[in-house]
Amino acid sequence: MSQSAIPLDAETKAVEMPEDHRDELRLWLRLLTCTTMIEGEVRRRLRERFDVTLPRFDLMAQLDKAPEGMTLSDLSKRMMVSNGNLTGLVERLAASGHLDRRTSESDRRAQVISLTPLGRAEFRAMAAAHEHWIANLFGDLTRREQEDLMRLLAKTKMSARRALGGENA
Amino acid sequence: MSQSAIPLDAETKAVEMPEDHRDELRLWLRLLTCTTMIEGEVRRRLRERFDVTLPRFDLMAQLDKAPEGMTLSDLSKRMMVSNGNLTGLVERLAASGHLDRRTSESDRRAQVISLTPLGRAEFRAMAAAHEHWIANLFGDLTRREQEDLMRLLAKTKMSARRALGGENA
DNA sequence: AGACGATATTTGAAGCTTAAAATAACTTGG
DNA sequence: CCAAGTTATTTTAAGCTTCAAATATCGTCT
Numbered sequence A, B: 001m002s003q004s005a006i007p008l009d010a011e012t013k014a015v016e017m018p019e020d021h022r023d024e025l026r027l028w029l030r031l032l033t034c035t036t037m038i039e040g041e042v043r044r045r046l047r048e049r050f051d052v053t054l055p056r057f058d059l060m061a062q063l064d065k066a067p068e069g070m071t072l073s074d075l076s077k078r079m080m081v082s083n084g085n086l087t088g089l090v091e092r093l094a095a096s097g098h099l100d101r102r103t104s105e106s107d108r109r110a111q112v113i114s115l116t117p118l119g120r121a122e123f124r125a126m127a128a129a130h131e132h133w134i135a136n137l138f139g140d141l142t143r144r145e146q147e148d149l150m151r152l153l154a155k156t157k158m159s160a161r162r163a164l165g166g167e168n169a
Numbered sequence C: 001a002g003a004c005g006a007t008a009t010t011t012g013a014a015g016c017t018t019a020a021a022a023t024a025a026c027t028t029g030g
Numbered sequence D: 001c002c003a004a005g006t007t008a009t010t011t012t013a014a015g016c017t018t019c020a021a022a023t024a025t026c027g028t029c030t
Helices: A010-016 A022-050 A054-064 A072-079 A083-095 A117-137 A143-165 B010-016 B022-050 B054-064 B072-079 B083-095 B117-137 B143-165
Strands: A099-103 A111-115 B099-103 B111-115
Touching (some): A022 A117, A022 B022, A054 A083, A054 A117, A083 A099, A111 A117, A117 B143, A143 B022, B054 B117, B072 B083, B072 B111, B083 B099, B111 B117
Antiparallel strands (some): B099 B111
């Protein structure tokens, strides 16, 4: 049962030794660091220059892409946040006159949320600045590097999605 | 002044047209999606299998790497969260017997936080599972792809860090 | 020593977030 | 039709998070 003071050869290792996944861990931590840095900076600038929170901006961004409006459930799936979360977020943005909520005609359970003209106008102004910030934050990557990164992240996304289904010890 | 029904050649375009940064935006959204998916899954599994929150796990992970302990300020910088945030987090983990806090001998303002034996033992168990989850989530990437992604993220991190300093419209 | 500026932490207010339970409305199979 | 199951949303409780203001301590300059 000895787990070996004696070093094992590579093949044996692959089968018998607990695998070392420190590289994947490092990769994950780096991914997380990049996202956290950028997200934090965007959050800070949105607050400073537009006095808006990032969640509100994200919500308005989704609605800007759907002129006809979206239900809370749709928003919840798109934004990957809980339903309950959206209830409060929508509530506050509706109170400030940025959002409109009406009951769906085909389904009286569902609320259809959309941007008001005010909400749309404010969002467009913020979005323009936001786009520049992002371009600047990624500015040191060449076009080629951006494409490579895009492709690798697409693969990462698929890998993660695959892992979400299959159970794992 | 016509913004052109006539297509401009590449060089003129670069100088005269408002630049289009939609590609960078897409890159950022994809980065964010990957992180959110993975983070959400890790959060869910930590709760399910260990009844622990992700912030607590992250805090313990930092402390596990510093056997001698760390101050709140150090933790705050490492974890990229606010000081006030850590106060509560540490408070709760200390209450459950996972953390030790003692006043620094050299600086009576500073609290030195460290894992208790219980905290360390529980963390090590969680960390082992966590490492497997991460390896599995990134499992579809070849070694080569992992290396490329690592390198591109390193460059992204440097780019973002550079942009954090320089002001930007 | 005393005052000033910097650093470490805590507190308070507001808002975000989740999971789980509750409510309401829809849909489907008898 | 109606009961059972599903789906859309809200509510609740707990915890996370930030920013800004308040405390406390440190280090230094005079």
